[in-house]
Amino acid sequence: MNPSLPGRWPSLLIGLAAVAVDAAVFGLFHADANALGLAHGAGFFAALLVAFSLLAAFEPSWRALSFKQWVRLGLLALLILFLRGGLLGSLMQMVGAGDTMATAATAATMATMATAAALMTALFSALAMYAGYRWLADAGGLEEGASALRRDRLCLAAVGYAVLLRLFYLGVPELLFEEAYYWNYAQHLDIGYLDHPLAVAWLIRLFIELLGNTEFAVRAAAFLCGLVTAGFMYRLTRELFDRATAYRALLLVAVLPAYFFFGFFMSPDAPVTACWAAAIYFMYQAVIKEKPRAWLGVGIALGLGMSSKYTIALLGAAFVAFVLYDRRARQWLKRPQPYGALLLALMLMSPVVIWNWQHDWISFAFQSQDRLASKFSFSLPRLIGNILVLLTPTGLLSVVALLTYRKEAILPASAAGAADQQRRGRLLLIWLALLPLAVFTAASLIRISKLNWTGSLWLALIPLLAGLIGPATASNLPKLSAWCRRAWPATLVLCLLLYGATLHWLSLGLPGVGYPKNQHLIGWRDFGREIEVRLQQARRATGQEVLVVGMDRNRIASGLAFYRTQYLDGAGGAGGHPPAFDTASEHLFDSVGLMYRLWFPAERQTGKTLLLVADNAASLSSERVLSRVQKAGDIEAIDVRKQGKPAGRYYVRLVSGYHDLATAEGQPRADGESDD
Structure with a gap:
């Protein structure tokens, strides 16, 4: 049982004391302009020391914390440290505290504003620690015996944390080389480019026109595309299963490495992933729910996807194969909606076709025959390694469990709808994932595999993987499925810690940790x-x-x-x-x-x-x-x-x-x- 907090006024006094100590220690260490990360960490941990000492003085139960309780509080503290690092970095960037060209008068003003930023950050972390203790310190929320309401709250809290982590850091680290290249796309605005279609350029141009030439503006569209992806995955999972499973699908989209970084760094993967999620949702509506108007969504999603990245053509091909395979879906071939969707998709991608026609089809050739004509390389092990990075080992093993034991009771028993509809829906999602995966696997046998190849295709399995998070609904689960259920909570927390540490390192630095030389655009x-x-x-x-x-x-x-x-x-x-x-x-x-x-x-x-x-x-x-x-x-x-x-x-x-x-x-x- 967790120790209780003191009354309202003692808690308020402890919080104010922690904020004051935090800001004071920050100001002491930040006298050196290059010690922002050290000042940030020193202030936070000094405030924690004061807060825990005062809590122990007011509440004897804080003097006898168990090892498990200390571990949970330590994890919570690290999560908040990394989160507030993004807030501090954003605030310092807004006030120009890192401007080495400032005049003496301007520097004095900036120092005052930096102090205000540190005070705001200290206040935020005090409130976050309080809320975190009340809602997140009990890590058993996803384990057996926890109430369904508490599990749902913890899922939503983790989703909120991941979203805030991305938002706070969005404009703080320097751009990746690739992001700067796509920013140059936006400066040379066109309806097509050699190595990618136009969407990434036009999205960046939209936000830099609104927000200026900042890292935040370059990445803003990626952040919004991440929200769109999450929204469609939530709606699809809610229709397939129930709200609790839909919350877990949100959690996977928010925390899995592929979708966390696709929703942070700006690249063609950001818009194509949003279009991929939308296409899967509308494909399910069209051939499983049999809604004619859903074909309009299929056409729009595939058309915009082809204007984002050509790989979404694999999803379209997998969908056509499913329609030809499934008896009920084949009935749509006698109706006009699929052909209207195809025509709409072609219209939306027509700028890409026009640009290629004007430039001797160089983009299509670059992404097809030029890739195939490149040097032979057997990279299947690298493809598997890339999947491990994108999904985590727990994610990959969950996919194996899902495909191996899909006839077992591993998915939520509360799934609504007719049995045949459920069977066809799950088959559609597996089909939409495995056919593109088969293409990438075949390509890896003869050509070098890229890290982001398979990122979007796993979206089709997100609703099914979400069913493997949380307590089991059956007592005779296969061992692998049971292990995955136990491993997911720790995996998700570890992912959030790694993201926070990485973004903090790229933004404010980490004490004693240097930077790689000539890598990315650091400095x-x-x-x-x-x-x-x-x-x-x-x-x-x-x-x-x-x-x-x-x-x-x-x-x-x-x-x-x-x-x-x-x-x-x-x-x-x-x-x-x-x-x-x-x-x-x-x-x-x-x-x-x-x-x-x-x-x-x-x-x-x-x-x-x-x-x-x-x-x-x-x-x-x-x-x-x-x-x-x-x-x-x-x-x-x-x-x-x-x-x-x-x-x-x-x-x-x-x-x-x-x-x-x-x-x-x-x-x-x-x-x-x-x-x-």
């Missing part, structure tokens, strides 16, 4: 400013416009375009062309540049001065670089840091007289050599 808010300052110096020195060139496929160029833009927005827009339109990639030196090859054709850059940026010095002095320029300056190194910790080193070199080798005959070779 690039300052690096983007540094490159922009050097670029403006080069413009003044040469009297010419200078093209920035990231010396890799698309990562450096994309990150520089975004973070230079963010710096210029904060500096009042000083500079030349918008960075997205004067930042190219290594394709200028006979490498792969994806969309940069279309945005910056090499033949149009003849005669330009370039500022080359690379993650290694050797690439700036290679023959393929020097043979394409007339003059090359010295190579300089720039160190990248975040929270005072090293995060990488990049090299820059100013070169002039660029010429593409296709028109380079007779051009002199660069006379600059590397000083490295």
Whole structure:
């Protein structure tokens, strides 16, 4: 039994004392601007120490906590620590507390605002600890013997925590390289792109127009797509089973790694996952519930999905196969609704088709025959490893249990509806998952497997997997099914802790934990400013416009375009062309540049001065670089840091007289050599 809390006034005094200590210790440690993570953690744990000491003084029962109770309180404290880290990071970003270019007067104002942000965070964590103790400290809510109401409350509390965790951190960590690349899509707005359809670009453009060039704006659509995905999964599971199982389906969508990160980082997987969930729901309504109007939803979901990512075509193919297989579903082939849905889907994806037609079908070819023509690689073990990452080991074993023992009593006994309808509904969901999985499995036998390949397809099994969470409804369950039921609570809590720790590390840092070098865009808010300052110096020195060139496929160029833009927005827009339109990639030196090859054709850059940026010095002095320029300056190194910790080193070199080798005959070779 948990110890009781003291009366209203003692509890209030304890809370105020904890808030005061939290804010005071934070201010003490935050005197060093690079110690935000340390100040945050020190303040929180100091407040906990004071609160527990006062609780023990007021309530003797707090002096005899069992080991299990301490573990639960410790887990609760870590969950709240990581959650409030996102809130603190967002508030500090809003007040510009990390601006290293601020004047003395502005810095004093920012320090005051930072203190207010710390006080708000301390108050939030005190309230969260109180609510968490009352609602979450008893981790037995998903175990045998707990009331159904308490299990439902714990499910919803975990869902709410996962949603808040994403929301609080949404704009705090720097973008991934891929997110910055898709932001460049949005700057070069079009109805199609080489490596993906248009949805990701248009969604990003919508929110940056509303919110500016911020990480929050880039990711806002991913967050909303995650909510859409959860909504359709809840509705589908509620119709298949009952409300309690639907809550658990929400929990899986909120916490499983695939859907947590698809709902956080912005990529084509975010909108296609929302469309995938919608398509499954409407497919169920159309052929199981036999609702004619549901075919309209099928067409819209598949059409928008094809404008998001081509892989949703596998879901459409699996659905067609089920309609051909199932006797009752085949009756729809005699009616106009399926054909209307197909026509609607084609209309919605027509911009993608038009763009491909205008560009010699390069996007369709890139995602099909070019993939198949790539180097042979047996990557089935990697595919299985990727599934383990996306679903967790408990999730994968639950899928095995579901498919192996699907005739056993492993799903909720309260499922409503006729037995035949239930059987067909479950068969449809299994069919919609396994056929796309079979395609990806076959592809992994001969080609390299990507992490996100199977992410969306598991949505079809979410309602069935939700039935494996919580107490058993039968006493003779197979051992694997029983083990999965016991393992899910710990798995979900561990996932939330890992997400919180990872996001805290990426945002505020973790004491004693450094950052990988030259990975992602960690520390690039300052690096983007540094490159922009050097670029403006080069413009003044040469009297010419200078093209920035990231010396890799698309990562450096994309990150520089975004973070230079963010710096210029904060500096009042000083500079030349918008960075997205004067930042190219290594394709200028006979490498792969994806969309940069279309945005910056090499033949149009003849005669330009370039500022080359690379993650290694050797690439700036290679023959393929020097043979394409007339003059090359010295190579300089720039160190990248975040929270005072090293995060990488990049090299820059100013070169002039660029010429593409296709028109380079007779051009002199660069006379600059590397000083490295």
